[in-house]
Amino acid sequence: MTFRPAYLELRRSELDDRIDGLYGILEDCHLCPRECGVNRLQGETGYCKSGKELVISSIGPHYGEEPPLVGAHGSGTVFLTGCNLGCIYCQNYEISHLRLGSPMSTDELATGMIHLQNYGCHNINFVTPTHFVPQLTESIRIASERGLDIPLVYNCGGYESVETLKLLDGIVDIYMPDMKYSDSFNAKKYSNAPDYFEVCCEAVKEMHHQVGDLKIEGGIALRGLIIRHLVLPNDVAGSEKTLKFIADEISKDSYVNIMNQYRPMYQACEYDELNRRPEWSEYRRVIEMAREFGLHRGF
Numbered sequence: 001m002t003f004r005p006a007y008l009e010l011r012r013s014e015l016d017d018r019i020d021g022l023y024g025i026l027e028d029c030h031l032c033p034r035e036c037g038v039n040r041l042q043g044e045t046g047y048c049k050s051g052k053e054l055v056i057s058s059i060g061p062h063y064g065e066e067p068p069l070v071g072a073h074g075s076g077t078v079f080l081t082g083c084n085l086g087c088i089y090c091q092n093y094e095i096s097h098l099r100l101g102s103p104m105s106t107d108e109l110a111t112g113m114i115h116l117q118n119y120g121c122h123n124i125n126f127v128t129p130t131h132f133v134p135q136l137t138e139s140i141r142i143a144s145e146r147g148l149d150i151p152l153v154y155n156c157g158g159y160e161s162v163e164t165l166k167l168l169d170g171i172v173d174i175y176m177p178d179m180k181y182s183d184s185f186n187a188k189k190y191s192n193a194p195d196y197f198e199v200c201c202e203a204v205k206e207m208h209h210q211v212g213d214l215k216i217e218g219g220i221a222l223r224g225l226i227i228r229h230l231v232l233p234n235d236v237a238g239s240e241k242t243l244k245f246i247a248d249e250i251s252k253d254s255y256v257n258i259m260n261q262y263r264p265m266y267q268a269c270e271y272d273e274l275n276r277r278p279e280w281s282e283y284r285r286v287i288e289m290a291r292e293f294g295l296h297r298g299f
Helices: 012-028 106-119 129-147 161-167 184-191 196-211 239-250 281-293
Strands: 057-064 075-080 124-127 152-156 174-177 215-217 220-230 255-259
Touching: 012 129, 012 161, 057 106, 075 129, 106 124, 106 129, 129 161, 129 255, 161 196, 174 196, 184 196, 196 220, 196 239, 220 239, 239 281, 255 281
Parallel strands: 075 124, 124 152, 152 174, 174 220, 220 255
Antiparallel strands: 057 075, 215 220
């Protein structure tokens, strides 16, 4: 059976209603858990410093993502400018904190998505999409009318509003959230989000409810949940509690990418506990914990 992305199954009227609902949220912005309450349609900005205009850093095939996303021809990445988190060690801080990017219309983005599909990319991968969900959804509608028919990846920091996610049900094929911390003190200190773990857990539950465990055919991801967990030095991430949550409350068949590429970036050098790469023994311990909890995919 030929795969058909979720967004192609939605009636045009339903997709239009979703888009209208999402833009409506921007009038008193509560797209994300920060609930800044600014009117972004009138140019006001909140924590993410984004207004109505879509701002994009880059569009192109990417080969550094998880193997089921990359395949032979790459993941079609769209890097959005800005972020609703404040991670002091962000590896893409030029984009998230310094806001490197250029304005782009939804029509222009739709054209870019079609180019990525024509290039052979296996999916469209929205990187840090949270604060631009209405504009992205409008672009998806335009691109689908022009022949877009590959999976959509929602590649986020995990700090998501369940209300917003519910409006994406039946649009997103693959959710790929981070699960960064299980400790509120560290979440506040390093990402300015003390409620991160509680919010992230509810968001990941909703994502899994929508798309289930990751489905792979011919080595390519088609639909489902991919969870990323970055190992931080000195167990700043609180890995054990996070992995236990995934195993107990999401699924032991979850695809979990336990990442070892942390390095001190941006302002991390100002914090002794983060001013080094994790030791190999620290990384191996997190892998062992995942196996002890019954997790077995992705790492």
